[in-house]
Amino acid sequence: MISVEEKLGVFTQYLLRKQREWGKQTINTAKDKKLEMVKASGEKIKEEKRSIEERGYHVIFRDKNKIIAQGKNTAKTELLEEKSRILEDFKQAVLDEARNYVGTEIYRGYLVKCLEKVPSILRDRRDIIIFVNDPDSAFVKQNASRVLPDYTITFDALPAGTIGGIVVRDTDNRINCDFTVENLVRTNYKTIGMYLNEVMEKQVG
Structure with a gap:
């Protein structure tokens, strides 16, 4: 017959084995969660960085187009002013020349x-x-x-x-x-x- 001490020893070994397995599983689960959290944090950081870069790109693109548009408008205005000045000068030249025909x-x-x-x-x-x-x-x-x-x-x-x-x-x-x-x-x-x-x-x- 198996003595009470032997039964207790076997049961104790069983409990210890179960405890180790549970502890190992708990540790592995914690490690997996940690990895998932690190990965999620990394993705979030990348997404935020990408969002910041995109916003920056849109701002730069908008400002670039604004600057180009302003430049075109300025050039157009200056051209019209120059044409108007030349036309006035030409008109005056025509009037001056007309005096010679009188x-x-x-x-x-x-x-x-x-x-x-x-x-x-x-x-x-x-x-x-x-x-x-x-x-x-x-x-x-x-x-x-x-x-x-x-x-x-x-x-x-x-x-x-x-x-x-x-x-x-x-x-x-x-x-x-x-x-x-x-x-x-x-x-x-x-x-x-x-x-x-x-x-x-x-x-x-």
Whole structure:
């Protein structure tokens, strides 16, 4: 027969073995949890780092686009300002050049054509005033009596500093025909600007 002491010894060994197995399992479980936590922490850190980098990239990309857009707008504004300045200079150059044509055959032909347009503009308004510079006065009076024989015409001076041309107005001051050189340039300003812009674009290209 097995004695009580032997039974206790066997049972004790069994308990010790079970205790070691349980302890080992507990330790292994703890190690696994620790590894999982370390891994999860590492992933979280990587994700946070990636998120920070992405936010930084978006900020840089946004600022880059903003800077580029601002640069384009500034360049466009400066270009428009430069074109406007050049156009104004060109307009002034045209006016200065126009002074050289005053008194020429081309200029006098222009004055006659202006007088010929009066009937189609003033129609039945027969009492008119023609404003003209003194150097052109004799020529305009002579041709006005020929071109506009049915009109009662009063002559007056153009404002001081006017390059040339004429202004025709009915005595009721309802219709005003501005045939001055300045207005000729002004009414063709868009055409001049388009031509100049085309020239500048070719120069840039």
